Amino acid sequence: MSQDLMRAMTVSTSGMKAQGLRLRVISENLANADSVAQGPGQEPYRRKLVMFRNELDRADNLHKVSVSRVTNDPSQFQTKYDPTHPYADQDGYIMTPNVSSLIETMDMREAQRSYEANLNVVETSMSMLTRTIDLLRI
Template sequence: MSLRNSVEVSASALRAQSLRMRVIAENLANQQSVSSTPGGDPYRRRVVTFEPVLDGGGAKSDEPHEGVRVRGIATDKSAFQRVYQPGHPAADGQGYVFMPNVNSAVETADMRSAQRSYEANVNAIETARSMTMRTIDLLK
């Protein structure tokens, strides 16, 4: 694998992790977003899924030829928490409000994981750049 290819792989991972962090931030921002109609469903947590790209290349010019790409953004099908709040506008006939299936501890752990992956890929790009600069210095 050439240095350029390693940078492209890391760049694809940076794009993927960046999207993952945006979706996690959206989940955290909506962890109290309930339905606007009584008994309706609240915000549903979203999760980014990835897939590897192995020497196939994407059809579009911005897709990586090797690396990682986002497969999709799926919704978490886990159950909503029911909270008894009879005076709430979103409460059903029994006085329960469905709360989003967003757990701040899980989102924080996911954000930390995405951040660490992002940092590792930035370091890989910096290392490739440093190696390129050393090679150029040797050729002088």
């Protein structure tokens, strides 16, 4: 039984690690949501996406989650009318990042809830393991 609890914690901690990285990437996206290109003809910040994968741990025969890669979102940049901006095009538009604060906030909540669910599994497993050890001492 204790081995099963340890395996549950291993799987959950892999989920926490993956969601922690996802939260970091979302934070980076939100921090750059209002940025602009650093020069004329250059692109602004491009939103990043986290891709997950199922990973088999052959030693323990466990299916864990891991981050396969962090990639750029290929969607179009947004434009903003600001003819006074030094990097505005001939029509007065500047390109802004393809980051939507609303989408990033929803993604952040999803990642946070997933992280918390995995944390609850770890805490519950630790509690059960501690109770089992206490019972064996009697």
